[in-house]
Amino acid sequence: MSGLLFVIGLGPGPAHWLTPEASAALEQIEDILGYGPYVARVPRRQGLRFHASDNGVELGRASAALALAAQGRCVGVVSGGDPGVFAMAAAVVEAIELGPPEWRALDVRVLPGVSAMQAAAARLGAPLGGDFCAISLSDNLKPWSLIERRLIAACDGDFVMAIYNPASKARPQQIYDAFAVLRARRDGETPVAFARAVGRPYEAMCLTTLEKADPGFADMSTLVIVGASTTRYVARPKVLPYMLTPRSYR
């Protein structure tokens, strides 16, 4: 089989965060598959077939991409951000595990990208400067009890938290439940940032504290950062403060 499958990270949105490796792959592929809004970011061109699909059908999309590659096509599966972080890389490898044995011999290349937490952190200063964890609040793929256990463990370990998929129209409640877990365990003055659509035209930032935060600010395109005990704001004139988690404990 001479097919080739790229699992491509598009980054958070703007072209200046797309790696040259990902750009080159987008020039080379013959088929592109992905969640509609991500596929829509890639310019149409002669010789590139578009296959947009809905959110929540990752395993089926991965299998379709692998089947095309097994036919000898040069295929790209795209994710926003980094495909390795709550995105398509895991779906592709899982589809390989479940699929026909010949898929294991396919040439599959995962191309990393800037993930939402990194774009948000860059805008905010250095909120992820110390040890941190990344948690998806979506209970479509795992039970809420496990998410709750992880939030508690993250508090026990005094990790900064980068919270992905905090809410969607179908799941408005999780972020409220998560904040209830956190408020019972972390100081009310802990800095909390809601970073919506960083790098895109409707980018919005809300810097607040755990006590004052309105979980309702979070939507599908929001990344929430909850500080550790050492996280603090550093005031600046006229603009939002920096959010800092220092590396050192002094």
Next chain:
Amino acid sequence: MSGLLFVIGLGPGPAHWLTPEASAALEQIEDILGYGPYVARVPRRQGLRFHASDNGVELGRASAALALAAQGRCVGVVSGGDPGVFAMAAAVVEAIELGPPEWRALDVRVLPGVSAMQAAAARLGAPLGGDFCAISLSDNLKPWSLIERRLIAACDGDFVMAIYNPASKARPQQIYDAFAVLRARRDGETPVAFARAVGRPYEAMCLTTLEKADPGFADMSTLVIVGASTTRYVARPKVLPYMLTPRSYR
């Protein structure tokens, strides 16, 4: 003050992982500061002054960069990987917090990059497909008791772990101590990967299990990934297996 300070992520090494935003900043700056091996990656050119410094002097380097920017220079501080992940962004914001008030008005822009854990994950398939945490083992900046507490919490939460700074010549022991903590709490069959210098000429991968792992494989340029309870290997013909942490629990 018209000075400008870019905090630039160079990515893990190869040019194809350097973002266009970072490339453009490297063309624009008049002074470059950073740890010697990172500064050495940037081509010399007319009008660019090089200021390489040792590892472990991040706060001093950040202050020097801010002082140059306050003089009106266009300055770049470079980090390998992402400056927001165990790198210079936190040092710069901390130096601003500690420095003269006028530094708070400087134009400081953090430019994100691909971090080592993302490059390693891309090579391995999808080891970070679920919730994960990033922990630095260096006790230069924080007490070992806190690192141990975080390793234990990460086990309690069944997080995948991306372990940065696992060992150096001055700190050969921490990775052994960390593995002792993990082995007491996680199944011996848990997949463990040592990813050394991913993307660079001396890249090396060691895929093993928690029980069989030799912590001595880790050095300063190694990123260690320790799986969660759901992490597994997916065998492939002739090449290393994929390392997979599925997003779904079924």
